Amino acid sequence: MTQTTPTPATPPAAAQEDLLPGDILLMLSSGQLSTLIAWCGDSIYSHAAIVADQGDLIEAAASGVRRYPLAQRLVDTTEIVLIDAYRPLAHDGNALDDADRASVLAKAESMLGIPYPIDALAxxxxxxxxxxxxxQNWLARIVVREALDHLIHDDPSHMICSEVVYRALAQCDVQPTGRLAPRIVMTGPTHLPFPKIDAKALLEEVWGLLHPQRREALAGIRAHLETDPQAATPPLQGAPADAALRERANTVRDRLGLSILPITASVDDAGALLEEASPETPVRAIPNPNPKLVMPLDLASSPSHTQIGRLLQADTIK
Structure with missing residues (x-):
């Protein structure tokens, strides 16, 4: 029987003054691709950062790992529509002390400037x-296919935003080593409803990230969306079938060192197939997780983190 996940209650409001260095920020951007990333990732989040000192956050960005003013992020509702704050706990369940937070910040700062060789499509x-x-949305499936092909033809071993946060906590200089490493648990699909997607805006957002030959192949669809932005069916070519998407996903999974998705997996249960998860054990701890594969969902679901509250909720969020 398929179980649906209840819509979580809106967290209490929080302010920048409530935050401490080492706290975690999970965000949703306003773009169509970000919305798609969040849905495919079984999460309401598409980006992660860590609170620094001097009013900054530290995050992975296209230009590399950087400091960015948190106050600016909180007022930039044209780009960000949701920011929730989480507080990490040590393995004994206690809050981090000042020395712990200094160690987390030092590790985060040591990653400043590291290239972040991944775009939103990757x-x-x-x-x-x-x-x-x-x-199931036809254009979203085409974009997913392009995203998987993007990794197949390029190097998939990239640093993603959640990796910076995870490494800052897991690899900081504390004793015993790894005492602040977030416990990552395996979670099944959350069955979030598919969001409203502006097809024309999604394709335009993706367009500049595509390889030239793919832009040529999709030119007809782009032209069709210019005249019919709400097209309900794919013009000129069909959306890829489940088997084609699974084949591409398995190619990427193999490169990332993950097990292969069974050929019988359905769209409804594929999210529960992470590393042999089963209905009897829908949530279990993952020992020694690969930092490069830690997702915003993993940071939000970790029993090592407690939610502080919501710092930003723009009017555009549903």
Whole structure:
């Protein structure tokens, strides 16, 4: 029997003054691709960052790992529509002390400037390959196929935003080593309803990330959306079938060192197939998780983190 996940209650409001260095920020951006990333990742989040000192956050960005003013992020509702804050706990369940937070911040700062060689399309490909989930919407399926092909033809071993947060906590200089490493648990699909997607805006957002030959192949669809932005069916070519998406996802999973999705997996249960999860054990701890595969969902679901509250909720969020 398929179980649905209840819609979580809106967290209490929080403010920048409530935060401490080492706290975790999970965000949803306003773009169509970000919305698709969140849905495919079984999460309401598409980005992660860690709170620094001096009013900054530290995050992976297209230009590399960087500091960014948190106050600016909180007022930039044209780009960000949702920010929730979480507080990490040590393995004994106690809050981090000042020395712990200083160690986490030092590790985060040591990653500043590290290249972040992944774009949003590749990020979507990693999310889909790890979660094994793809939408029924025709254009979203085409974009998912492009995202997986993007990784197949390029190097998939990229640093994603959640990796920076995870490494700052797991690899900081504390004793015993790894005492602050977030416990990552395996979670099945959340069955979030598929969001409203502006097809024309989604394709335009993806367009500049595509390889030239793929832009040529999709030119007819782009032209059709110019005249019919709400097209309900794919013009000129069909959306890829489940088997085609699964084949591409398995190619990426193999490169990432993950097990292969069974050929019998369905769209509804593929998200539960992470590393042999079963209905009898829908949630279990993952020992020594690969930092490169830690997702925003993993940070939100970790029993090592407690939610502080919501710092930002723009009017555009549903």
């Amino acid at each position: 990020f979507l490909g990693v999310v889909v390959a790890v979660r094994g989930k793809w939408p």
